[in-house]
Every structure is written in C-alpha cells, then in structure tokens.
Amino acid sequence: MQQHLQWWRDFVDWQQQGQTVVLVTVIRADGSTPREVGASMLLALDQQQQIQQSDTIGGGHLEYQAIDLAKAMLVGQDTRQRWIERFNLSARLGQCCGGVMWLLFEKIEPDANQQLLECHKAWQNGQQVLRQVTDQQGSVWMISDHSSQGLVSAFQTNDPHSKHSHQNNQHQSNSLHVSSDWQWQQQIMPYRMKVMIFGAGHVGEAIVRCLLPIGVQITWVDTRDDIFAEDLQDQVHCISTDLPEAELQHFDRSGAVLILTHDHQLDLQLCFAALQSVTQAFAFVGMIGSKSKRAIFEKRMQQRGYQQAQLNHLVCPIGIEGIHSKQPAVIAVAVVAQLLQVFAQHS
Template identity: 35%
Template sequence: MSLDLAALTAAVTAHGAVVRVLVAATAGSAPRDPGTAMLVWEDGQSGTIGGGALEHEAVTAARDMLAAGRATAQRRLPLGPALRQCCGGAVTLVWERFDEAALPGAVPRARPMGPAGDMPATVARRLREMRPGAAPALLDGWLVEAAPPEVRPLWVWGAGHVGRAIVSVMAPMPGRAITWIDLSPDCFPDAIPGNVTAIPAAAPEALMRRAPVEADHLILTRDHDLDLALCHAALHHGFASCGLIGSATKWARFRSRLSALGHSNALISRIACPIGDTSLGRDPQAIAVGVASALLKGGNEKMTRDRAV
C-alpha cells in the first residue's frame, strides 16, 4: 500500500518523532507484501509488518533510530538464517524517521536513502511511470513510492447487528471509503471509525442518487419495505455491486415485486441475496466475514446466492 499521509501526520502530532517501517521488497515466502508499513514511536506502535521475530527486530531498530536521531536505514533480512522464521524468504525493510518538520508533502514521492543529491534520471522516470497503488521500489539508492490507489466506495444501509459487524470488519481495510446510513442518529454506535461517514436519514432511499455509480452496496435494514425501496432505487441508479440480507424465500418475493416495478430479470439478478458465505452460519460476525471475503475478491457479485432464479 502507499504512504498513508493522514495516519503518519496523526501519529507525529500525537507522539512527536515517529519511525515508519516499510516492507520495501520481498524475495520468496514472506509474511507481508511490499508496501506494507507500520509506525513506531517511543512507547507504542500501530500497524504490523507480519509479527514474530521480524517485527520485533524492526521495532527494536526503530526505537534505536529514535534514540540516536538517525533519519533513514535499510536492511535485507533473510527470515530463516537471520530470524529463525519458517517463511524461508527474505524481506528488505526501510526505516524512516519523521517529525513535524520532515513530513512529506505528497505522494508519489522519491527520497534518497543516503546523503541527499540530484535525483537520478532512472528514479525520475520511475516516479513518472508508477501507477497508483504500485509497490515501492528501491532504485539507485532512492526509495520511490506511488500515489495511493483509488478508494472504492462502500455504502452500508442499516446499522443493526449485521451492519455493525460488517463495518467493524471493513473499516480497517485499506482502500475503502464507507458511507453508513440509517434512520436516526441513535441507530449508530457511539464510536465511528475515521473512514466511515454516518448519515442519519428519515428517507434513506432518497440518498441513493448521491452514491457513486461505482459503489458497492449492502442493504441490511430492519424493514423489508425499506429494503425493497433501496433495491428499487439502486437498480434505477446503478452500482458496481449490491448485496441484500435475507433468505431465499425473501429474495424470491423481492424478485417478483421488483419485476412488477419494471426491472428486467437480468438486472434484478445483479443483486446478491443472501449475502456472505452461508456455510459459515448466520451469526452477524460470520456474515461479516463472508461479506468481507467477497468484497476483497472483487465485489458483492462474488457472494453466495442460494436463491431461486
């Protein structure tokens, strides 16, 4: 993943000097992919680069940097020989110390890992050509990082048990901007994650036209009539994918009613119902795990569909 400027700025504001530990490259089997990062400060940390001996070594080195005031470091760690981990591959880590004066202005960016000098032409070319979300690159003594990937919108309709479970699972995932809608403010929990926008609305279906057409939707309200109105609005508006909570019986009735409202069978079939992986059970957390798995694989259209067609 790309440099999270907001998280880095918040950590520096809260803790002063912070070291970012980045997985810059991997070879063979490794616990996390290039671009994975964590933040370390004097008495705490956030994120993970895979845990175990690798993370312990990384955190120790980061705190040594904080104590010594060093700006950057780079090291290739063979996981088996050096750390006695079973992965068998190797990880190249980059440590960068940031304080308020050293915060980067934007990404994409290129930074020398040693004494500052003119940017090599090879680095400038890579910086221009890197696609958003691409893995970082170590090139001619410089670290090159891409702009973040486009954020994919997820609209969650309903803040009941399943809605809360899904938001709690999806909110920490990178690359998601979540809009959460229910009837009134007291429907939502007291604590809302930072990347979640909670919107109380007396007529939620009227908000459908505000959703990006590339959004994923999850319709999870307590009211079947409202669920139907939201499905009807979604089919008119357009979406990347749409999932509806319910049973095969509910979906059969909804298909009939949506057909009576003028929607074609092909269009109606773009809505997935039930959602998640039915083999995991009906517990809200189990549904949330199945839904998250489907979304990470590309969208609600990947969800199990135990329904009449």
C-alpha cells in the same frame, strides 16, 4: 487488492500529536517473503517508553528485530536518521519463507507540515500521494495528479558500482549496493474497495467494524438521527437522510451496496433504486433476508417492470455459503468474506 494503510492514517495523527516516530518500509523483497514491497510499519514510544505499533511488515523474527532496531533509534542509542538493512529470512532469522528483504528505517521528528495534511486530505478524497525519500533530505510528500500505472514503489541508487534499479519486482535476485546517493519512491494509493451500507443497526455496525481493518472506503446511511456508533463516526462517512435511495445516484458503480435497514418497505425502495436500468450495474447489490423475502421482492419488482437480468444482480440472502448463524458478528464475517471475493474478481 489495495492493502490497508493504517500506518499512513496513524502517521498523520501521531505527527499532529507531536510524536517522534520510526517508519520501517519494505523497499525490496526477493523470493518468498511475508510482506510485499511498499509494506510499512510505524513505531513510536508511549509515556511509559513502551512501543506503540501501527501496521506490520510480516511478523515473526523479522518484525521483532526491526522493532528492536527502531526502538534503539527512538531512545537515542542509534543516532542514524535513515538507513537500509538487509535481512536474509532463513540464514539470519530462521524463518521458513526463505527470501531476502531490505528494510528502510526512518526516524521522523514531529512537524506541523501543512503539505502532509493537504496530501492526507487529498488521499481521503481519492487522490494518490507520492512519498519520495532521499538519504540527505528525508521524506517529501506530494499529491500525484497522474496514474502510477501499477507502480507501488521504486528504489533507485546512483552508486556507480551498481546498475540495479528496483521497481516492485519481487523476483529480482541481484545484490543491492547502497551508496549515500539513493532515493526511494512510494505511491500511496487511495482505497479501491468502496461499500455503501444502508442501515446502522447491529448487523450494519458489525459489518463496518469488520471492514475497517482491511481498508475500505465506507459510506454508511440511515434515516434515523444519532444511530451511528460514536466511535466510528470519524472513520466512516455517515449520512442521516430522509431519502436514502438518493445517495445511490452519487455512489461509484464499481462499489458494493448492502441493504440492511430496519424497514422492509425501505429495503424494497432501495432495491428499486439499486437495480434500476443503468449503463453499468453496481459491482454487488446485497440485501439481508431469507429466500422467501427475496421471492416476495422479486414479484414486487417484476410488477414494476424489472427484468430478470436486473433481478439477477440482487444477492439475498447475503454471506458466503455454509455459515448459518444469525449473530451480527458472524453475519459480518460471512458478508465481508463475500465482498472480498467480489472485489478480488474486479481488481
């Protein structure tokens, strides 16, 4: 499943704000480790010289040491621009994971880089971005126009004493000899999890807030103007329309549909549209409501000619079993857990 790339979103924002940052990236992970190759953590200093952190490389002593090293770079105690450090999680850090991780530290000065902005916009539109780092040139960002075929990241060194080339292999145990002639490549993949939510009431808003931290492309639809939470509008594609069911025609069939509106008749119209006969069904169609609401809707849809196979795609009530609270935040947790199960099966 695609990880949430909060560091990537914040990197672009912090660069535009003129902040110097240190980007810490896992470039190799052997054995049991808290994060995978390609995981990144972004660090900067605020006006009080306190650390700002975006994302994580696994927490614990590893992360504490990495933050200390990054802070030394930010305040000028360590003048290196980019370097690689090996961490033995058991011997050096006393963590129970027992693996070994190599971290790439990069100090990146603020730069009004138009190519970076173009890459970020392309990523938001569903394209892949390639970041290439070399010891001498630093980071170069480019839009990738071909599939990575599962490649998330790659480290290569041209050290004549090393035959090691690592490509997202967490079980490789050979020692890594780093020369001054190395390069690191990282494929920044667009979010694969897509959810279209109909209804911007309390439950819809709670689900959006629950989905955002895990990295989901969200389309939020409602018939009412000025209903969307103001602080979420920059993070979510919000659509106010008199014909919400028409939005389903443009939505990716590999995505999930949630029907949570304030109007039962509108819920029914959306069910008609989401379950209509097509070549490929949506990965998930869920509607908030009781078993009796589902029974009434099924009867109405059968009268319209919908077959049982189509009706079986409708999930109502929504949320994993065993959670009965009607609090919006609790419903959101139950529904998002259910969606994670669905996307895990389709990944």
